[in-house]
Amino acid sequence: MNATTTRGALLAALACVLVGGSFTANSVLGDYPYAGGQFLRYGLACLLLAPLAGKGTAARLRALTLRQWVRLALLAAVGMVGFNLAVIAAERTAEPAVPGVFVGCAPVVVAVLVPLLDGRRPQRAVLYGALLVAVGACAVQGWGRTDAAGIAFSVCALAGEVGFAVLAVPVLRPLGPRLLSATVCAVAALESAAAGLLADGGGWLRRPDAVETSALLWQAVVVTVVGFVCWYMGMQRIGAERATLFSGLIPVAAACTAPLVGTGSYGLAQATGSALVGLGVALGPGR
Template sequence: MLGHYPHAGGQALRYGLACVLLLPLAGRGGQAVVGPLRALSGWQWGRLAALAAVGMVGFNLAVLAAERSAEPAVPGVFVGCAPVVVAVIVPALDGRRPAPVVVAAALSVAAGAFTVQGWGRTDTAGLLWSVGALAGEVGFAVLAVPVLRPLGPRLLSAAACGLAAVESALLGLVLDGGGWLRAPDGGETVALLWQAAVVTVVGFVCWYVGVQRIGAERATLFSGLIPVSAAATAPLVGTGGYGPAQAAGSLLVALGVALGSNLVGSAAPVQDHAGDEGRVVVHGDVAAAGEAHQPGGGDRTLGPDTLTGQQHSVAGAPADGDGHIGDVVREHDAAPGREGGLEPGRLAHGPRLGDHRLG
């Protein structure tokens, strides 16, 4: 429905409207929005701008450019590899080892997405733009990690949409000149409203809440459900069929999501390997920034037999935010004050605090 509407102008309208809808949801008053944004450092604002440019505007541009010379399945297959890339790059950025279970699950999801979509005709340009789409999908998760905790899912989504609207408008002026924006017709208006209100407002907030609760590595596994959903609904709208290949691919995706997100096995999002975040207690339910903590079904009380004789509980570090006893543990031989040496607004991994929250 938007195939003939100026791309950059359409994205500017979509993200601008989404920002307007998100801001009232981001806080109960102006200070609840302005305060956290003013507290961001220049580096964090840079991450937000990169998130909007790479994960939102750039991703959409790359997909459209790829489909000029490649069948839609080609960028779809590349984007389907995002769980594998995220499962490796997020731990590497945090100085820890990838969780073997999550990597195996990501490979299953990627294989399932490929099986569902198949492959298609393409050329070199189509492949390169598809790689760009993959980079955008990965950036949408990875670049948000340092700013999700101080902003929370709703304010993060609002700020990113506002920046994406400005970036789309500037891109439209450069690429399309005076024709970058026009009044949409009836069908285009409906499509833009759907993109803004449902795909962006609802979709982005749900996505970042998921990232906040189970981490980017596990949350990105669920992107494999996109081609499965498309294949399952294709017969209903007359755009394709659902055959044995789609069924087999759907099973691979479902297996990977269930295994990697702890739907099979442990109910709480704890570390998968003894060497990963070995001195961090991870909650199954984490409150968003500025919201009261509501215990969820995934929380488990830290029992007296959880700590070894060489460890003891200490109060939460100043940057930890929630102040729960037992969130941080340290060994007797750790350097004094080490447990509080965190960068404000950031969680760490391995010897530091677990960044998940999100991933």
């Protein structure tokens, strides 16, 4: 494994650990309007990312085709706003572990889908590693009570997780990680505002209290600004298939941080699942 691959793996791992930790922050935002929270999160992240986008930002954006703009809109709608909405909707009738188990299967889907879209066969090592990651993620989270609606929304969450990686592949090279992150955050903020106005009218946005403000700042600054840039920098170096292997670290990080706020425990099942995720991540790159 060369230096570029190593840096890419570390960046992808850091991004997924930050996202996993954000699940704990989500637990204190249950009473805040969903669309308003997404608008504040992605709007603030866009403002912070814009100065970091680099030179020639306007020229690179103007060079995008209509098809690429549609892809960016789908990336924001499916992989960001839609993903978070699907998780929240699933947890109304299902225990949180249920959407988590489905999302944990994303490495397997990406390991098959990305090569097929490129006209090549899936890599055996990556596919085997993805299977281990999926099994480990399921072991970390377990399974819980659900119904048909919970399963349906969990499948939508899986589609959002896959879309966040797959839809970004063709626009990552022309935009780069920083400008891509800033652009999709701007689009996601606009989509959130539109969804809030349509669904909740004037009550879609309110002033958050101190605890909600802290959670939203964590999600905007740490998870979105740092996490998104690290994720796309890692994906740029090691590819979407290998980068998505590290999404198995999301439930591991969530399980490790949950006891800190009294929303879960870390036991033998979580330790075993974490070990399987680690083995799958190591096996995927063929190391």
